[in-house]
Amino acid sequence: MSSPAASSKAPRLGTLVLFTDRPGQHLDLVRALGEIAPCHVRDAAAVAPAGDCIGFVADLDLLQPLQLRGLRALIAEAPHLPRLFLMRDLGERSLSVARSLGACLSLPVDTPADQVAEAMRAHLESPLPDLVRSTRQQGRSAVIAQAADEAGAVLAGMLDSARLTGKVDPMLVEHGLDPILGAVGEAGLGAWLDTVRAYDDATYQHCLLVAGLAATFAIELGFSRRDREHLVRAALVHDVGKARIPIAILNKAGPLDAEERAIMRTHAELGHAILVEAGGYDDSILAVVRHHHELLDGSGYPDGLSGDAIPDIVRLITVCDIYAALVEHRPYRAPMPTEEALAVMRGMEGKLDMALVHSFGRAVSQG
Ligand SMILES: [Fe+2]
Ligand SMILES: [Fe+2]
Incomplete structure (x- = not known):
C-alpha cells in the first residue's frame, strides 16, 4: 500500500x-x-x-x-x-x-x-453501503429500488419538462404517488431513505427524500389516503423550480456563496410560475411550491410571509424539507443523524410550527 x-x-x-x-x-x-x-x-x-x-x-x-x-x-x-x-x-x-x-x-x-x-x-x-446491503438481504430492496426508480423517472420527466417547456403536466406527477406511498408503507422510511440517499444526485435525492418523509408524516398524522397522496404530490413538485437553476450551482461540491445563494433562492418563484403556466394545480400545491421557504417569524422567502399567512400544508412540507436538507448527503459533509437533525429543528422555535416538529420527530424516529 x-x-x-x-x-x-x-x-x-x-x-x-x-x-x-x-x-x-x-x-x-x-x-x-x-x-x-x-x-x-x-x-x-x-x-x-x-x-x-x-x-x-x-x-x-x-x-x-x-x-x-x-x-x-x-x-x-x-x-x-x-x-x-x-x-x-x-x-x-x-x-x-x-x-x-x-x-x-x-x-x-x-x-x-x-x-x-x-x-x-x-x-x-458513510455506513450506507452496508445498510443498503443488509436491506437487500432482507428482501425489501427490490420493492424500494423499483419504487425509487419509478419515482425517479417521474421526477426526471417533471424536471425535463420544466426545463424544456417551462411547464409540467399535472398528470405526470400522479405516477409518482403510488410507488412512494407503497414503498414507504411496505418497507418503512429507513429503507427508503437509505436507498434514495445512496443512489441519486442532489436534486433527485432531495425531492425523493422529501416525498418519502411527507408520506411518513402523513401516515403519522392519520391522514386519509387522499390526503396522503396530496402531501406526497406537494412534496414531489415542491422544488420543481430547481429545473431552472444552473446545474453547477445545484451540484456544487461546497457551500454556496452569496451570489449563488441568491440565484438558488429564485427556485421558489420559478417553480410557482412553472405550475401556473401549466395550469391544473390547486391553490394548496401552488402555495407549497412558492412558500416552502417561508418561516413563521417572517424571515423566510420569497414573500416574507409570517404566522397564519402560511397554510398548514406549507408548514408540513417545510418541516420535511428542512429535515431532508439536514440528513441528506452533501459532498462536503456527512449526513446528520436523526436525533441531531431533530435537535436543530427544535432550536428553530418561532420559525417552525413546534407542534408539527414534535409529531414529525415521532414519525421519523419510528422509521
Ligand atoms: Fe426549496
Ligand atoms: Fe426542498
Whole structure:
C-alpha cells in the first residue's frame, strides 16, 4: 500500500479507481485520491476484475456506451461500490446515464481535486453501503429500488419538462404517488431513505427524500389516503423550480456563496410560475411550491410571509424539507443523524410550527 506523506489521515485498505480517457489531466486528482487509498487509472473500455477496489471516480463521455464497458463490468461485479461522476456535459441525458450507473454524486468536471477526494472520503465513511446491503438481504430492496426508480423517472420527466417547456403536466406527477406511498408503507422510511440517499444526485435525492418523509408524516398524522397522496404530490413538485437553476450551482461540491445563494433562492418563484403556466394545480400545491421557504417569524422567502399567512400544508412540507436538507448527503459533509437533525429543528422555535416538529420527530424516529 502506498503511504502518501501529505495526508493526515491513514490510507485505507484497498484501492480506488479513476476511469478516464485523459489521465494527463487528472494528476492532481490521482494525488488527492491517493491520500485516501492507492489510486489506479483505468481505461473504462477495458474490462478488469474488481480486485480490492473500494470506490471509483469516472471522467468519461457518458453518451459513448462502448467506452463504458469496463466501468459497467466493475459495477456488475461490485454493485455497492461508492462512485462519483465528473460530468463533462451537464445535459439531462448525461445525468440520466450517470444516475442509471448508480452515481452517488455527479459533479462538474472542473470541480477541484481536493473537493472530489473529500466527497469520496465522505461516501467511504458513510455506513450506507452496508445498510443498503443488509436491506437487500432482507428482501425489501427490490420493492424500494423499483419504487425509487419509478419515482425517479417521474421526477426526471417533471424536471425535463420544466426545463424544456417551462411547464409540467399535472398528470405526470400522479405516477409518482403510488410507488412512494407503497414503498414507504411496505418497507418503512429507513429503507427508503437509505436507498434514495445512496443512489441519486442532489436534486433527485432531495425531492425523493422529501416525498418519502411527507408520506411518513402523513401516515403519522392519520391522514386519509387522499390526503396522503396530496402531501406526497406537494412534496414531489415542491422544488420543481430547481429545473431552472444552473446545474453547477445545484451540484456544487461546497457551500454556496452569496451570489449563488441568491440565484438558488429564485427556485421558489420559478417553480410557482412553472405550475401556473401549466395550469391544473390547486391553490394548496401552488402555495407549497412558492412558500416552502417561508418561516413563521417572517424571515423566510420569497414573500416574507409570517404566522397564519402560511397554510398548514406549507408548514408540513417545510418541516420535511428542512429535515431532508439536514440528513441528506452533501459532498462536503456527512449526513446528520436523526436525533441531531431533530435537535436543530427544535432550536428553530418561532420559525417552525413546534407542534408539527414534535409529531414529525415521532414519525421519523419510528422509521
Ligand atoms: Fe426549496
Ligand atoms: Fe426542498
